[in-house]
Amino acid sequence: MLDLMRLFAQVVEEQSFTMVARKLGISQPAVSNQIRAFEEKLGVKLLYRKGKGFALTPEGETVYRHTLHMLDEWSELMREIGDSEKLMSGKVHIGASHIPGEYLLPIYLAAFRKQYPEIKFKLSIGDSLEMAEKVLAHEVDFAVVGAIFDTEKLTSEFWLKDELGFVISSDNPLCASQSIELKSFREDPMIIRETGSGHRRAFEEALTKQGLDLNDFNIALEVGSTEAVKNAVRSGIGYSFLSKHALESCEKQGLVWANVKDFSIERGFYLLTRRNKPLTVAADASYRYLASQMSETRSVRN
Structure with missing residues (x-):
């Protein structure tokens, strides 16, 4: 079931059965069959056709939200029992405002991947407010932005x-x-x-x-x-x-x-995460690496 959940989350994230199939080295029908098997196990329809693509049904949105949470919990469990090295792979989706996304993160992520070449990244760039909303919506693992968002659900760390x-x-x-x-x-x-x-x-x-x-x-x-x-x-x-x-x-x-x-x-630029919500092992390692590169000057608070 965990593998089906991972596949479902990846299909939603990539918005493409073909892209997921290519990355996994399997056929597109195989991906479709796996998603269909997941729907049968749950007894609900998760996706429906929309134009040339697809969209989540209301049930699909609920399953996707819980899937992300359960995958996060599984990663946290494996981290706590000392199996994190085996899981140091996968994909990390980072949101970023324009300056860190275009000029800073590519350099830092290249250095990080020399240590963990099996970790892949997706980088979404927009304004700081847009990226904060993506963190809240679980659309990115964490974000690097040029503004502070310390709220009930978000926390910012100076970078x-x-x-x-x-x-x-x-x-x-x-x-x-x-x-x-x-x-x-x-x-x-x-x-x-x-x-x-x-x-x-x-x-x-x-x-x-x-x-x-x-x-x-x-x-x-x-x-x-x-x-x-x-x-x-x-x-x-x-x-x-x-x-x-x-x-x-x-x-x-x-x-x-x-x-x-x-x-x-x-x-300042800030690392932005959901408050009290653990990251996946790969995302947590990426976050910690970036945090370790933070400037010695910590007094900038805008």
Whole structure:
């Protein structure tokens, strides 16, 4: 039964019988037959056709939710009886906001897989709020985001420090300024991230400390990713504030990082999990590895 539960969870996660069959090295009909056998054992229909794909029935949603919980409990049991090494394989689904997902996690996960090459990863990227919702919905094992979500059901652990800096295109006249003040570019067009991103939240909190808000600026463009911000700044639409992690080779990208007098934006990235809910063995090992890489500077709380 446990194998059927794992297969069912994998089919739901991949949203593809073909993909699961390919990964398991079996035929698609074999996967279909196993799911049908699982339905017969439970006495309910779990999936129904929807367009070219499928969706969960109400009973299927209930079974999927309990399946994830029971697989988590099984992993916890095996961990406690000392069999974790045998289970150090499988797939870990991590959610991430844009900066950690695009610029940081690929590096750390590559290093981790040198120790545990049998562990596979799926990385979903979106804004911090979206990733928090995915953690709550059991759609990802855990997440790495740019905002704190300490609630009744979620808990955040500080991971790495980040800094947002003023960024303009290399041909912007402000590049020649020795000292840039906040008031000097308030009328110029600005590019910002979308509502829900930790990036935007950190920027708005920094403005509040200055007695300002976004209405005091000329917002020309709102976009949903860091790369889109960089491309918009590079094309000359306006300036923005970007993470230092996204600008390792700033000059080569046609962008210039400049300091703004008496205005700094610091924030943290956080490991986000469901409160009091154990991770699978593989997910727990991944989480612990990332936590062990955390910055020595733990004072950033946004």
